[in-house]
Amino acid sequence: MDVLRDLVASQLKDNLPDIKIGATVKVYVRIREGDKQRIQMFEGIVIARNNSGIAETITVRRVAYGVGVERVFPLHSPNVDKIEIVSYGKARRSKLYYLRDRVGKAAKLKQKL
Secondary structure, eight states, rough: OOHHHHHHHHHHHHHOOOOTTOOEEEEEEEEEEETEEEEEEEEEEEEEEEEEEEEEEEEEEEEEEEEEEEEEETTTTTEEEEEEEOOBBOOOSSOGGGGOOOOOGGOOOOOOO
């Protein structure tokens, strides 16, 4: 059992920023297309954070061309290159699923100063 624990501990990333619900983040993801690799950036609001340890994920939402797009990123995945915090938003809930039903300015959060 200690071998498994050591293996999981070696896979955990230690350079993650303090990601809070409502924060606007830029997630840089490695995309493999055939034998080539590139890094793609996805910017949006963190609406959920799930699990803990090696299985920890965040759900990031943005509106692109009038269509809401959500992606779930495993935080400790080797495909997630880096995560940058753009700004923090004021959120009083742990899950911001209500933002799915809102459009325009109503879908924005107040900024934390």
